[in-house]
Amino acid sequence: MNFDEAGVIAALARIFGSSQRGVEIGIGDDAAVVKTTDRTAITTDIAIEGTHFNTHWSSAFDIGRKVTAANLADVYAMGGSPKFLVAAVTLTGDESMEWIEDLAEGIAHEASSCGVYVVGGDLAKGPCKVVSITAIGQVDVAITRSGAQVGDSIYISSLPGWSAAGLAIIEKDLESDIALHAIAEFSAPTLDYSSAVQFSNGKATSMCDISDALVIQAEQIATASGVQLQFEKDLISAHPEFGTLSELAQSVGVDVWQWILAGGEDHVFLATGKELEGFCIGTVRAGAGVTGVEMKKAPDTWRHFQ
């Protein structure tokens, strides 16, 4: 082991900060105590070495950012504002102090980009690295998956598929700017959280983030709302990034639609409503399921049971 436990705790307390608005009791007691209103969103995401991240591919900073982003996105996707998070981490003991600090800084960086504070956590030794984060946030009006209405349009906040593209090419020697962008998105996606707020403000009738793949989550909205989501491939392929993503897919012999429809881990927001500020990809109709697109192969991930 290259570090002592007291040193790790002290470093975490320093990185996560002690003066935090809305935090009555932060790191240093049995539990944190925070100010809340009458409706709180709570969500959790776990990432384990070998499945969700790999220290050869991703920096500790990116790993911290990615798991944090997954949690923050889930709170935004409910129409909420994330406020606080706790992080439970297992380490093998082989990590350098610098690696651990980078991990904590990645978590703190992504959290603070949304004004969210890290208020506590747990640290343990184990046979592999695990980062498990729980975020809580304030919700005034919850936007669920069940409110899509016939006649609504379907919107995405950005084009999904970049994370899947990054995963597909990470071990190839592609050094173009586009390839590096895809790898960066896989390592730690850049989330435009404000797009979820825009969907909420625009009175989206349903919303989710599509961390489990666009088609799967669209099917969840269709089922929960009792409607059919009709995608238009022409609309999706008119997205400004479609061309560059297609080129990348061609260069590695992959169908770009597989990345877009079944990719997963993008944390793009999918919403339904009228005249929302987003990229329109179809319409909500009477019926069931998702039409207009075909997913050739389901992604090999397990689903959130949130």
Add this chain to the structure above:
Amino acid sequence: MNFDEAGVIAALARIFGSSQRGVEIGIGDDAAVVKTTDRTAITTDIAIEGTHFNTHWSSAFDIGRKVTAANLADVYAMGGSPKFLVAAVTLTGDESMEWIEDLAEGIAHEASSCGVYVVGGDLAKGPCKVVSITAIGQVDVAITRSGAQVGDSIYISSLPGWSAAGLAIIEKDLESDIALHAIAEFSAPTLDYSSAVQFSNGKATSMCDISDALVIQAEQIATASGVQLQFEKDLISAHPEFGTLSELAQSVGVDVWQWILAGGEDHVFLATGKELEGFCIGTVRAGAGVTGVEMKKAPDTWRHFQ
């Protein structure tokens, strides 16, 4: 793999229930949405196979109970009432459906013993089993580690050491009732949560649960409160369970004080105050640190940085 993912999710939703008081949106969306008041406690505990549990020793039900108990105890130790929890779990894929259901039932059992609902979670495949739980609860008046006053008495809710005893003897062939009790306490401690409520109602000046070992957590109260905690070994050894625990220690050639003072993982509550309903083990004096007892060897665990 002996099960399919959709089957696991369906089983979890069934075990964790769908009709829950105070839960506006439960399992099935991006995040749960729950009713809260203006002050919320949040705490997290992670348990990983090989460090915190072992499937040869513990049933899935006990593993679920144990991690849940650790979280609930932390909320009670702040003077709060736990209300909701989320569970993030990684599985290797070798588990039977029965094992997974037992794990979920252990979590649900311990939670429902405190009127707490499981409102969501995350499930992933990974190289080892991990159970990471976060609990949130309501706090009216927080009881921290920093309020101990000179002249207070020191109380424990029960005698610690049973979990350490269980760990020490689990691989020995002891079949006495006492040995089996110790092993059961190690596998999943029986927590008397009401004792924390009694400490709170009695206006405890400070409180914590001693999952990291009695002396370590007493030192934390001493430091946070700027006082000295003077333990009386005679008082501790007058505890009704001291004799049986001592016998067990002698039978395996261990110093019983090591189990009591440095054991850890007991989730006994430690509090200071006047005339509390608990077992008195000493007094709070001017000074620093913990006196009256000596811990020969620190426990080999990492600490919560909550």
